[in-house]
Amino acid sequence: MTLSMNTPDFLIERNRERCINCQVCVRQCANEAHGWDAEEEKIFSQDALCVNCHRCVTMCPTHSLSIRKFPLEFRENANWTASTMKAIYKQAETGGILLTGMGTDRPYPVYWDQLLLNASQVTNPSIDPLREPMELKTFLGRKPEQLRVINGKLAEALPPQLELDLPIMFSAMSFGSISLNVAKSLAQAAETLGTFYNTGEGGLHEDLYKYGKNTIVQVASGRFGVHSEYLNAGAAIEIKIGQGAKPGIGGHLPGEKVGVEVSRTRMIPEQSDAISPAPHHDIYSIEDLTQLIFSLKEATNYEKPVIVKIAAVHNVSAIASGIARAGADIIAIDGFRGGTGAAPLRTRDSVGIPIELALAAVDSRLREEGIRNQVSLVVGGSIRNSTDIIKAIALGADAVYVASSALLALGCHMCQKCYTGKCNWGIATQRPELVKRLNPEIGAERATNLLKAWEHEVKEILGGMGINAIESLCGNRLMLRGIGLSDRELNILGVLAAGE
Amino acid sequence: MIVLNAKGLYYRELNSKIREEIATGSQDIVVKNVNGQRYIGDGITGKARLTLKGTPGNDMAAFMNGLELFVEGNTQDSIGNTMNNGKIVVHGSSGDTVGYAMRGGEIYIRGNGGYRVGIHMKEYQETIPAIVLGGKAGDFLGEYMAGGVIVVLGLDLEESEEIVGSYCGTGMHGGVMYIRGEVDGYKLGKEVKVVALTEKDHEQINRYVKDYVGYFGGSYEDILAKPFSKLIPYNKRPYGNLYCGW
Ligand code: SF4
Ligand code: SF4
Numbered sequence: 001m002t003l004s005m006n007t008p009d010f011l012i013e014r015n016r017e018r019c020i021n022c023q024v025c026v027r028q029c030a031n032e033a034h035g036w037d038a039e040e041e042k043i044f045s046q047d048a049l050c051v052n053c054h055r056c057v058t059m060c061p062t063h064s065l066s067i068r069k070f071p072l073e074f075r076e077n078a079n080w081t082a083s084t085m086k087a088i089y090k091q092a093e094t095g096g097i098l099l100t101g102m103g104t105d106r107p108y109p110v111y112w113d114q115l116l117l118n119a120s121q122v123t124n125p126s127i128d129p130l131r132e133p134m135e136l137k138t139f140l141g142r143k144p145e146q147l148r149v150i151n152g153k154l155a156e157a158l159p160p161q162l163e164l165d166l167p168i169m170f171s172a173m174s175f176g177s178i179s180l181n182v183a184k185s186l187a188q189a190a191e192t193l194g195t196f197y198n199t200g201e202g203g204l205h206e207d208l209y210k211y212g213k214n215t216i217v218q219v220a221s222g223r224f225g226v227h228s229e230y231l232n233a234g235a236a237i238e239i240k241i242g243q244g245a246k247p248g249i250g251g252h253l254p255g256e257k258v259g260v261e262v263s264r265t266r267m268i269p270e271q272s273d274a275i276s277p278a279p280h281h282d283i284y285s286i287e288d289l290t291q292l293i294f295s296l297k298e299a300t301n302y303e304k305p306v307i308v309k310i311a312a313v314h315n316v317s318a319i320a321s322g323i324a325r326a327g328a329d330i331i332a333i334d335g336f337r338g339g340t341g342a343a344p345l346r347t348r349d350s351v352g353i354p355i356e357l358a359l360a361a362v363d364s365r366l367r368e369e370g371i372r373n374q375v376s377l378v379v380g381g382s383i384r385n386s387t388d389i390i391k392a393i394a395l396g397a398d399a400v401y402v403a404s405s406a407l408l409a410l411g412c413h414m415c416q417k418c419y420t421g422k423c424n425w426g427i428a429t430q431r432p433e434l435v436k437r438l439n440p441e442i443g444a445e446r447a448t449n450l451l452k453a454w455e456h457e458v459k460e461i462l463g464g465m466g467i468n469a470i471e472s473l474c475g476n477r478l479m480l481r482g483i484g485l486s487d488r489e490l491n492i493l494g495v496l497a498a499g500e
Numbered sequence: 501m502i503v504l505n506a507k508g509l510y511y512r513e514l515n516s517k518i519r520e521e522i523a524t525g526s527q528d529i530v531v532k533n534v535n536g537q538r539y540i541g542d543g544i545t546g547k548a549r550l551t552l553k554g555t556p557g558n559d560m561a562a563f564m565n566g567l568e569l570f571v572e573g574n575t576q577d578s579i580g581n582t583m584n585n586g587k588i589v590v591h592g593s594s595g596d597t598v599g600y601a602m603r604g605g606e607i608y609i610r611g612n613g614g615y616r617v618g619i620h621m622k623e624y625q626e627t628i629p630a631i632v633l634g635g636k637a638g639d640f641l642g643e644y645m646a647g648g649v650i651v652v653l654g655l656d657l658e659e660s661e662e663i664v665g666s667y668c669g670t671g672m673h674g675g676v677m678y679i680r681g682e683v684d685g686y687k688l689g690k691e692v693k694v695v696a697l698t699e700k701d702h703e704q705i706n707r708y709v710k711d712y713v714g715y716f717g718g719s720y721e722d723i724l725a726k727p728f729s730k731l732i733p734y735n736k737r738p739y740g741n742l743y744c745g746w
Contacts, residue, residue: 087746096744222620223601227584228543228565252739267603267624268646273673273737277644281619282559282578282597291538295559295581298515299543345746420745 005089008047008070018064019043025056025065030422030434053415055424087345098345101418101428103245103337103382103404106349110337111356111489112388116498118479120466127468129459135469136455138167138399140236140376141305142329159329160305162216162236164399165194166455167470168389170447171332171380171401172218172240172309174202176253176262176274177341177418178407179435182427185410185443187211192448198238198401201251201276203265204230216307219296221250222276224266228299236330237296238307239289241280244338244381247311247352250278251342257421257430286322293327305329312336312358312381313351317365324366324375332401333358335381339404341428342419355381356395360493363396363475372475386457395493396475409450410443502526507533511557515539522548522567534573541567541586558595561588564605577614580607585627589715596638599631602648607631610716615665616640621675623647632708634716639665642731643689646674651708653680653723668692669731673738677731678705680723688731691738697730 012033021043025034033049034056036042050067057065074082087098120126127134141161148155170186183205186197191214198216199208203225208215217234219226231237242248253262253274263270283289293306308323309332310316316333323331335355340348359379366372379392380401389400408414411425418428426438458470467473481498482490490497502521506514514537521529527548534540534554541550545565555573562581574592578600585604593611601620604627612635619640621629629648634655641664642650654663663679670689678701683694697705705728713720 090744090746094744097742098746099743100746223582226563226582226601227603228545228563231543231563254740255737268622269624269674272646273739275620275644275646275671275673275739277620277671281616281643282581282600291558291578295539295542295562298512298539299563301519344743417745419743 004093006048006086006093007072008050010050010052011047011068011070012045012050013066013068014043014045015064015066018062020062022061024059024061028055028059028424030424030429030431031417031420051415051417051420052413053417053424054413099342099419100345100348100416101340101342102414102416103339104349105416108337108354110382111354111485111493112384112391114482114484115356115391115493115495116481116483117387117390117394117461117465118481119464124466126466127463129456129463132463133468134459134463135471136166136458138164138470140164140330140378140398142375143373145373160236160303162196162305162330163194164196166451166458167393167397167399168193168383168451168454169195169216169378169399169401170197170406171334171403172198172200172216172238172243173341173403173407174200174218174224174253175205175265176202176257176430177428179423179426179429179438180205180207180261181435181438181440181443182407182410183208184440185438185447186406187214188440188444189406189447189451190214192444193451195451196235199234201225201240202262203267204233205261205265209233218309219292220276221278221280222274224268224274224276227267231296231300231304234304236305236307237300238309238332239280239292239296239328240309241283241289242309242311242313242334243340244311244334244336244352244355245340246343246347247313247336248278249344249347250276252276254421259430262430286326289323289328290326297327307332307378309334311338312353312355314353316353316358317361320362320375321365321369321371324371328375330376330378331362332378332380333362334401335359335379338381339407340418355379356391357489357492359392359395359397360477364494367475386454387461389454390458390461390473391480393470393473394476394479395495396477398474405450406447409446410438501528501530504529504531505533506531506535506537506554509537511537511539515542518550519544522546536576541569561586574611575609580605580631583607583629591716593635599629602629602631603627604629606711608712608715609633609635611635612637613641614638616643618642618645618648618650618677620644620646621648621650623675630708632712634712634718636661636663637665637668639667640670641665641668642672642675642677643667643669644671644673645669645677645733648675649704649708650675650677651680651705651712652677653709653712655718655723662687669733671738672731672733673736674733676701678708678728679731680726680728683729683731691733691735692731693734694729695732697728701728701730 139161142159190197201220215234220240255271307330308328336352376398423429480495536557538557541561543563549568560579565584568587575594577595580599583602588607596614598617615638632651669692
């Protein structure tokens, strides 16, 4: 074997004065960055194996550990940065496609942070949500052109709608990419909160059927675990065309992660690779998409809204218009900062566009074409806090999808190593000894807490704007002003500059 | 036996009639004048037998779970899409993507199949789905195939016709294909190889050919007189070594 030119990414620092040799770190680290030398009776560490997930730091009873960026200075070069060079060393050594996890970590602009919200002063009074009613209820689905009322009753049945107590849902994560305890946590939280979680392309585990009314079941290109009972178990069906972290490509769940439970749920043999092809092989056009939408509606007796999820790409507004016309009830758009269990690094970091621009473009286009009522819009791809949500709704979304934030609530530390299956927080793993580190009841409570906190914040800021129902904010871009943006960007976002 | 007339009916109306009949316990339903109506048998669980006279439209038997559909005519694209269980017998030819991602049940087609027949077919525990084509298949036969059995008989082909198209078995990582006669090496995807047949393979082939002859006629002996090629994937994990961790 030739010499490896890879140097560690992180440095493990152990304060030997504090360390009591309890070996907690040794047992906690699935990456085996800590070890116990029985002969020397000493703890040792291997920096090269550390992924900086903070599990040991958090668990160490004497706070002896800290992790730092490995203090190795490459010759300064703005073009050939350390990470650019390290990527070449890795590929020269392996010949492999670089694989990573979570959303892009590149310093692209985050437009949420360049949008400012309005508040009432003098002319219209602000509302105090602690004392006055504030409505966050949201209905997702196709809205008819008109309502006809006969004798106080609707003359025609409404198309199926999803009813959300707050405009936040947990977006698709498959059992296989995440552990069953994560799915259980989110399902329970969705039930408590009156919202929905999403199976991703992982099928529906038997323990989760009881959460059916809070479940969105996904149909993706691999069709794993998709059968009529599954389709009928959820409240809505999502056709996954694309994902923000890896637009245009499929996914492979490696055989190591396909244990008994994943195998049963996906209905594939144990240890076999689960390959999701890049396209659905029955969808090569908008007409074909119509066919799948209605195939699913037929299979579920037209009782469930059908969501079509796409990644935010260059001509997203034209695609969204096609999807609305194809008969989807809801369009979900995933921005390029969205997370993933595994994606090729180069795709994750360079393909797709920010959700803020995609959302504004799609909402404007659907309005121009007079078909905005035909679909609800749900956006995801890095919603990090309550103001991201408010800004998304003001730009035109009906609701948002969150996933990375939900995982952070459960303990994720953004180490981006989800694809290894060795998540020390019991999230992106199928290893039983790691999975049990996440207690689903505590997980549910933490996810619920996060969304409850955001709910309060959303209400407070809405009240500040003098708005008492979230629906009145949808597409209300006058509530937004841009800061530090070019005219072109302001134009696409459809907002005025701060001060205008 | 219940007879329904599909003439002039939109698919939604026709399918809801079929559903009603099945829900009331009808076990033998004949549908006359089928003319392009989509989604027949879509998502239905049950044991009923449907005889469809005419040409059903796309996505027939999608997500179907147990019904038996006998088609007296040709079928269009995507029949048996993600089918879980049941049977489809087509007394004619079928369009593209026959049995996409099907996980159980059997599809017999008297004539030809279009492109991407058996794409991403799967198997699970004891359920091993099968597609049997009497004629030829288009390009991408068994693409991404992860399980199940595909049999192509190549009966009554013209001199100029070939039994399978190009890219046969591209991305295949499970299951088996039996092609009657030889397949030119250049037509195979790089993930598949041709291997010798075992006793068990012959038993399987005999069984499918017997059923084929049972549905459509022909000579069992004549069909079996020509040797079959067996195609399987090189590897259950064709893309296992594609990546390196960042
Ligand atoms: S967990 Fe902390 S105290 Fe225990 S061995 Fe590791 S560094 Fe030392
Ligand atoms: S889910 Fe686990 S492996 Fe993935 S980034 Fe979070 S802590 Fe790391």
